[in-house]
Structures are given as structure tokens and as C-alpha cells.
Amino acid sequence: xxxxxxxxxxxxxxxxxxxxxxxxxxxxxxxxxxxxxxxxxxxxxxxxxxxxxxxxxxxxxxxxxxxxxxxxxxxxxxxxxxxxxxxxxxxxxxxxxxxxxxxxxxxxxxxxxxxxxxxxxxxxxxxxxxxxxxxxxxxxxxxxxxxxxxxxxxxxxxxxxxxxxxxxxxxxxxxxxxxxxxxxxxxxxxxxxxxxxxxxxxxxxxxxxxxxxxxxxxxxxxxxxxxxxxxxxxxxxxxxxxxxxxxxxxxxxxxxxxxxxxxxxxxxxxxxxxxxxxxxxxxxxxxxxxxxxxxxxxxxxxxxxxxxxxxxxxxxxxxxxxxxxxxxxxxxxxxxxxxxxxxxxxxx
Amino acid sequence: xxxxxxxxxxxxxxxxxxxxxxxxxxxxxxxxxxxxxxxxxxxxxxxxxxxxxxxxxxxxxxxxxxxxxxxxxxxxxxxxxxxxxxxxxxxxxxxxxxxxxxxxxxxxxxxxxxxxxxxxxxxxxxxxxxxxxxxxxxxxxxxxxxxxxxxxxxxxxxxxxxxxxxxxxxxxxxxxxxxxxxxxxxxxxxxxxxxxxxxxxxxxxxxxxxxxxxxxxxxxxxxxxxxxxxxxxxxxxxxxxxxxxxxxxxxxxxxxxxxxxxxxxxxxxxxxxxxxxxxxxxxxxxxxxxxxxxxxxxxxxxxxxxxxxxxxxxxxxxxxxxxxxxxxxxxxxxxxxxxxxx
Numbered sequence: 001x002x003x004x005x006x007x008x009x010x011x012x013x014x015x016x017x018x019x020x021x022x023x024x025x026x027x028x029x030x031x032x033x034x035x036x037x038x039x040x041x042x043x044x045x046x047x048x049x050x051x052x053x054x055x056x057x058x059x060x061x062x063x064x065x066x067x068x069x070x071x072x073x074x075x076x077x078x079x080x081x082x083x084x085x086x087x088x089x090x091x092x093x094x095x096x097x098x099x100x101x102x103x104x105x106x107x108x109x110x111x112x113x114x115x116x117x118x119x120x121x122x123x124x125x126x127x128x129x130x131x132x133x134x135x136x137x138x139x140x141x142x143x144x145x146x147x148x149x150x151x152x153x154x155x156x157x158x159x160x161x162x163x164x165x166x167x168x169x170x171x172x173x174x175x176x177x178x179x180x181x182x183x184x185x186x187x188x189x190x191x192x193x194x195x196x197x198x199x200x201x202x203x204x205x206x207x208x209x210x211x212x213x214x215x216x217x218x219x220x221x222x223x224x225x226x227x228x229x230x231x232x233x234x235x236x237x238x239x240x241x242x243x244x245x246x247x248x249x250x251x252x253x254x255x256x257x258x259x260x261x262x263x264x265x266x267x268x269x270x271x272x273x274x275x276x277x278x279x280x281x282x283x284x285x286x287x288x289x290x291x292x293x294x295x296x297x298x299x300x301x302x303x304x305x306x307x308x309x310x311x312x313x314x315x316x317x318x319x320x321x322x323x324x325x326x327x328x329x330x331x332x333x334x335x336x337x338x339x340x341x342x343x344x345x346x347x348x
Numbered sequence: 349x350x351x352x353x354x355x356x357x358x359x360x361x362x363x364x365x366x367x368x369x370x371x372x373x374x375x376x377x378x379x380x381x382x383x384x385x386x387x388x389x390x391x392x393x394x395x396x397x398x399x400x401x402x403x404x405x406x407x408x409x410x411x412x413x414x415x416x417x418x419x420x421x422x423x424x425x426x427x428x429x430x431x432x433x434x435x436x437x438x439x440x441x442x443x444x445x446x447x448x449x450x451x452x453x454x455x456x457x458x459x460x461x462x463x464x465x466x467x468x469x470x471x472x473x474x475x476x477x478x479x480x481x482x483x484x485x486x487x488x489x490x491x492x493x494x495x496x497x498x499x500x501x502x503x504x505x506x507x508x509x510x511x512x513x514x515x516x517x518x519x520x521x522x523x524x525x526x527x528x529x530x531x532x533x534x535x536x537x538x539x540x541x542x543x544x545x546x547x548x549x550x551x552x553x554x555x556x557x558x559x560x561x562x563x564x565x566x567x568x569x570x571x572x573x574x575x576x577x578x579x580x581x582x583x584x585x586x587x588x589x590x591x592x593x594x595x596x597x598x599x600x601x602x603x604x605x606x607x608x609x610x611x612x613x614x615x616x617x618x619x620x621x622x623x624x625x626x627x628x629x630x631x632x633x634x635x636x637x638x639x640x641x642x643x644x645x646x647x648x649x650x651x652x653x654x655x656x657x658x659x660x661x662x663x664x665x666x667x668x669x670x671x672x673x674x675x676x677x678x679x680x681x682x683x684x685x686x687x688x689x690x
Contacts, residue, residue: 036536037537037539038479038537039478039479039480045480045482045485100665104665105482105665106483109484109485110482110484123445125414126445155414157413158415158416158445159418186386187411188385188388188389193412193413194413254537259389314665315667315668317667317670320658320663320669320671320672324659
């Protein structure tokens, strides 16, 4: 039984994540009208928004502590919010500002917040091996922290994912792999490119539990994740967890989605995880005023982060040359010691 | 092939020209097929396969799982059976996922078999930055693929070249990497500069690899470049002409084979060499070109400059990306430098 307080917390993060994506969409499209030019506007480049995927992120991450590691893919904002990434600095990064998480160098697909052990990568499935590595470090150090790798259902055909499952299983690592199944790998529906209907079935080949939550239900995800995270924390090995989510927006902003039927899009919009958790809260006696006030709080948080980000200075062009290394190119020394070495083969 | 004296005025974008040659080869040869992510219904994220699904169907325009090792490796295997696959890496940056298939199988099987096996595969990939897509989606990696022996490497800069080079790539019995710059394709949401859209013959034609094209003749400085930077160099040349500096712009068109002869002849004429590319500066294309000229005729070189991405990953934010990807002003500055130094 999930406590009402925990449901409220998850709801708050889901509202924040949803409003965040809707506001970023607006900001992104600014300057890209009437003709869409990907490099124009206050947020240039690709932007992959996660509206419709909040349930998976909050249901899993609300079991985690700051020292637990999370890796996310190219669609990372909702996971970052659920993991407690600094929203202002993350937003500044997305706007390419100097005080962003990566000083404007990374952008929205490459967010790193070591304070809460969050990272993401723009290459499909490539967050899986580092998550296994974080789990390996926890095991070696006898710490009870865990790692979670988020990936899309399109990523389950990738070697990095499959190899990580085996590695984690063989080494009994405290890691959970979370598949966010939004049915689409850009334009490719999963039945065209993947042999199994349920990605969680992959677990059977790697001697670990495979669990699927078949609906966009944060509370159900939370319950399933309790077992998976608990298993990892108790040193009982990895789990593969899959959550059915839905994609409310295109793969990236500007995606015409001509490959997608209207029916599919409408069906996705109809199964809203936020409506679902709202009705759950109502069942717990939360009234309209309370819900509205939580919505206001989430919106305020997002607006403050965006406003703060937009006030931050642009990086200097010259900043591009910093941060390739943390040590000087020479390493930890600039001098080589002098030894007296015997001649090689001197006694022959 | 029938020759005609009519002036060709039908202009195509680079992506249309590429697609036209692919479609032509697919009609001629049932063994040609195209595999990649989002190449069917979407038509390629960068328009590389627009319209092909309608004509050729899913058996020949194949969407594939996000499994680069599997499908690029499968393309190698099918090619070794004598088919003529074209396989697409959506972004060249994704090469790392399938590096073994590219570097150790595709590139080397011909040699290791003593020429008993050949791999008639075209590996296409989108390259380049200038639109703030950051470090994992903006590279060109020209030098990375030119470095390993066994891959021919094509980088078109215009629609005309794109078509003729693609015909040659598909018909070639060896592996060809065909790197198209996103900014040149003529995609609606990523405006191209003037230049890549050119008249293109409707007939098929082949452009030989290893034949650099002098895109602008000039007497004072040889600018050697490829891809997007052909157009940036041409823009720089126009500005410099107003200052009385006459720039020759050489478009390499292929890195492997490299047309050293055309470069050396040009440098013998001008004495000054500026090499421009959008890859990392060190251990890459610019250094190789300078070394090739020095090997052949050191005495011809009075002054040399390199213009490339300084040795940093491509940063996201606009001011920093603009700083590291060479623009026309950077090229002009280096041209003035070689002119003033000698």
C-alpha cells in the first residue's frame, strides 16, 4: 500500500515534468516560426520531450536516494526531475547558458548532475553499461546504493543493453534496467523492429526477473519498483522492469509524425497517467482546491527555473576550449624523476 | 549513355540528387537494397530516402532495429554474398556502436582474403554540425574513416557531385563510405546555404573517386576543403576577391582515394596552401593534406595554414559552437595570413 503522502510527492513531480515539457516546447518553438529552422530560437538543436512518460520516472526514482545512480537516454528531463536534479541549472543548460549543469557544453541530451548522481547520453542504450558500472562500484565498496538505467523500448535491441544485462547478472549487481515503452522508435513501431511484444521477456535469457507494468500508472510502477530496487539494495541482483508509457509529442520537436495514425495519437493522449494519479488522490480524499494548489506549485517551480535560466549569461566563445581534461595535459606531473638505471644486458 | 548538348537547367537539392541515383540503381539491379533506422516511412531523418518506400516497398527499403552492429554487419555479410546493400548510420556519431563491423570486418575482409572476398557495400551517414546538436550528434569524423585502409570515402558538396558519386559508389565492388553533410541536404527545417542545389542531369553518370574538383580557379592561394566548407570557402573567396586576393577552391570530393595531384598542381601555381575541414584538427584531414603536399613537393610550399575544429568536442551553446566550427571569416583570416607571410 503506497502512502497518500508518497502519492502526493509523485504527483507533484509528474505535474512538474509535464508542465516543464509543455513550457520547453513553447520556448523551443519561439524563433522557429513561421519556418522551422532547427538552429534558431532560444533553444537550438534537437529537443526530445517526455510528456506522457512521467509515471515510469517518478514510480522508480521515488525509491532512490541522492547517492543512487541514474542514467537516462536522450529523452531525460522527466527522469532528471524525478531524481532531484537541480531544475534551475538543468534549465540553464538546455538554454545553453554559462551556469548550466555543463556550462552550456552539453545541452539537453547530455545533462550531468553529480550531486544526485544523474547522467544521460544521446546514444541509444549507452547509459546501460555505466549504470552497471556504478552498481559494480557500490558492490566493491560494500555500499547499499543502487543504480538504475532508463532506456526506451527501441533500445532493447542494442548490444550495449543486452551485454549489460548479462554483465549485471553474472556479477549479481545492484542495478535495475527500466524500459520506458512508448511504442515508437522515432517512426518505427516496436512490432516492426523487435521480436518480442514485451521487452521484459528479455530478462529470461539473463537469469533475472522481468516485470512489466502494463499501464501508465505511477502507483503501480512504484509498487513494482519497490521490489526491484529492494532486491538490488539487498544484494539480490538485477531486475529488468518495463513500463508502458505513451508519447504525447513527436520524437523530437518538429517531427511531422506523418508515419503515425491519428488513432494511435488519440489513443496515446487518452491514457493520461496524470489523470490516473489524480483520481487516485481523490480516492484518498484530496479535493479540487488541494489539487489546484499542487498544480500551482509545480507551475511556479517550472516558471522560476525558466525565468532564472533565461537571465543567465551566455558562455564566452573562448569557454569552448576549457574542460577537455581536468588535469593538465601532462598529467599529475610536469617533471620526470632521474634514476640511475643499469645498462640493459650489461652483464652479458 | 547518350550525350546531349542541351544545357541542363533542372536543379535538385543534394538529397533529391542522392535519392535519384539510389532509385536508378535499384531499378537497374534488384540486388540493391537500403537498410537503416527510419528510412522507410520517415524517408530518412535527413531526407536520404524520401519517396523510396513508395516505389520499392519494405523488402528493399528496410527499417531496422536500433542494432547498428547487427544491421551493418548483416550488410557486410549480404555484400560478401554479392548483393549490393546500402546501409545508413543515422548520424555518423553512432559509428562507435558498430565500430568492429566497420573497422575490422568491412574495411579488412578484402585484404585478409587476399582479394578472394569483396564487399560491395555503401555505408551512408549524416555528418556535421552548425545547428547546436552538441558533442554526440555533430561530428564529421572524416579522418577516423579515412585513416583505416580499405574504405573508400566520399563527401559530396553539391547535388551534381552527390548523384555522380553515388552511382559510382553503388557500382563499385569495394566498400564505400558516403558521408553527406546535413546542412547541405536541402532539408526544410535546416536551411542549406546557396551552392549545394545545382543543375543535375536526369541520366545516370559516374564521377570517378579521387578526382578533386576545382570549384573556383584562382592564382594566389589554394584552399583545399570538402563538404560544407566548400561553400564557406567559396563565400570567403568572394569576399577576398574584393581585396584583390584571388583564391582557388579545391573540393576534394573523396578523401580515399585522395587526389594529391590536383592539390600539388594548384600549390605549385599559388605557393600558398590553406586546408579547411570540419573535423578535429589533430591527426586528421588537414594535417594529412599538408603532409601529402610536403612529401611530393616541399619546395612548392611557401606558406601553409590549417583551419579545422580545435581539439575539443563540439559544444552545445551557440557562441561556443560558432567559435569552434570554422566559418567563412576564419577561412578569410587564414588566407590573409598566408598572403601576408609570403
